[in-house]
Amino acid sequence: xxxxxxxxxxxxxxxxxxxxxxxxxxxxxxxxxxxxxxxxxxxxxxxxxxxxxxxxxxxxxxxxxxxxxxxxxxxxxxxxxxxxxxxxxxxxxxxxxxxxxxxxxxxxxxxxxxxxxxxxxxxxxxxxxxxxxxxxxxxxxxxxxxxxxxxxxxxxxxxxxxxxxxxxxxxxxxxxxxxxxxxxxxxxxxxxxxxxxxxxxxxxxxxxxxxxxxxxxxxxxxxxxxxxxxxxxxxxxxxxxxxxxxxxxxxxxxxxxxxxxxxxxxxxxxxxxxx
DNA sequence: GGCCAGGGCCCAC
DNA sequence: GTGGGCCATGGC
Numbered sequence: 001x002x003x004x005x006x007x008x009x010x011x012x013x014x015x016x017x018x019x020x021x022x023x024x025x026x027x028x029x030x031x032x033x034x035x036x037x038x039x040x041x042x043x044x045x046x047x048x049x050x051x052x053x054x055x056x057x058x059x060x061x062x063x064x065x066x067x068x069x070x071x072x073x074x075x076x077x078x079x080x081x082x083x084x085x086x087x088x089x090x091x092x093x094x095x096x097x098x099x100x101x102x103x104x105x106x107x108x109x110x111x112x113x114x115x116x117x118x119x120x121x122x123x124x125x126x127x128x129x130x131x132x133x134x135x136x137x138x139x140x141x142x143x144x145x146x147x148x149x150x151x152x153x154x155x156x157x158x159x160x161x162x163x164x165x166x167x168x169x170x171x172x173x174x175x176x177x178x179x180x181x182x183x184x185x186x187x188x189x190x191x192x193x194x195x196x197x198x199x200x201x202x203x204x205x206x207x208x209x210x211x212x213x214x215x216x217x218x219x220x221x222x223x224x225x226x227x228x229x230x231x232x233x234x235x236x237x238x239x240x241x242x243x244x245x246x247x248x249x250x251x252x253x254x255x256x257x258x259x260x261x262x263x264x265x266x267x268x269x270x271x272x273x274x275x
Numbered sequence: 276g277g278c279c280a281g282g283g284c285c286c287a288c
Numbered sequence: 289g290t291g292g293g294c295c296a297t298g299g300c
Contacts, residue, residue: 017281018281111281114280114281114282115280115281115282115283116279116280116281116282116283116295116296116297117280117281117282117296117297117298117299118279118280118281118298118299118300119280119281119299120280120298120299120300121280121297121298121299122280122281122298124298124299125297125298165296168296168297168298169296169297170295170296170297170298171295171296171297172295172296173296175283209283209284210282210283210284211283212282212283212284213282213283214281214282214283215281215282215283218281231281232281233280233281233282234279234280234281234282235280235281236281265281269281277300278299278300279298279299279300280297280298280299280300282295283294283295284293284294284295285292285293285294286291286292286293287290287291287292288289288290288291288292
């Protein structure tokens with residue numbers, strides 16, 4: 001399934017820190033698991049990607065997952081024609097990034113794990129949790145024993161602390177279990193938060209222990225697709241302090257601040273050659 | 276081997 | 289609402 005899009009760069013998406021299960025198989029070829037499916041993505045040229053799936057599966061899952069109905073070029077062009085030099089460089093550098101529509105529960109648990117960890121450590125931890133609590137991915141060709149789905153709320157709600165700690169969660173073990181229980185028992189309705197406003201979602205998420213302002217904004221942005229969310233982590237804070245001297249005006253980008261945030265994040269990290 | 280990481284909790288102030 | 293210790297652990 002060949003897709004042409006001016007703003008679709010798999011490497012940039014995989015390295016943008018929004019998802020943790022998209023990994024390189026070789027140069028220009030990545031794989032990931034989402035919504036119970038495995039897929040390989042090959043960047044053929046700057047604007048062309050080969051999705052290793054049928055047209056039916058593409059339309060059912062991956063078109064939405066990669067947010068392919070949204071016009072990112074409009075956002076990039078707006079930034080490129082603006083006056084903010086840092087954002088011009090950021091948007092030009094990361095113009096192939098898109099905000100994935102990840103599964104809300106996966107985003108919630110992933111960003112709970114992410115606190116005070118670097119990205120390689122987050123990936124290791126999440127892969128372990130998928131291996132122990134997820135299911136082997138099923139394909140039309142059979143079961144793939146090397147790839148696992150992200151666990152269900154139920155699977156993690158009944159996990160125990162010691163087992164999670166062996167998977168390198170550290171002190172976050174109880175946060176994970178409590179969040180999974182809240183979702184499993186219906187106390188936290190993530191699907192309802194997809195429909196709600198970003199503000200309502202953040203407030204509901206922050207009632208969970210282990211979910212503060214930053215994690216709630218990441219879940220809102222990457223799991224609920226509220227693209228006005230603007231997570232501030234140590235990297236973004238560095239930019240707001242050093243580049244903008246504390247005077248960055250979020251209101252200039254209201255409605256799509258999360259996309260701007262991703263360009264900033266990807267640019268500053270790449271500029272500092274951090275993996 | 277020390278420092279840092281897509282932070283949050285808990286407690287003073 | 290701000291500022292500091294503290295948290296468990298890997299990656300570099």
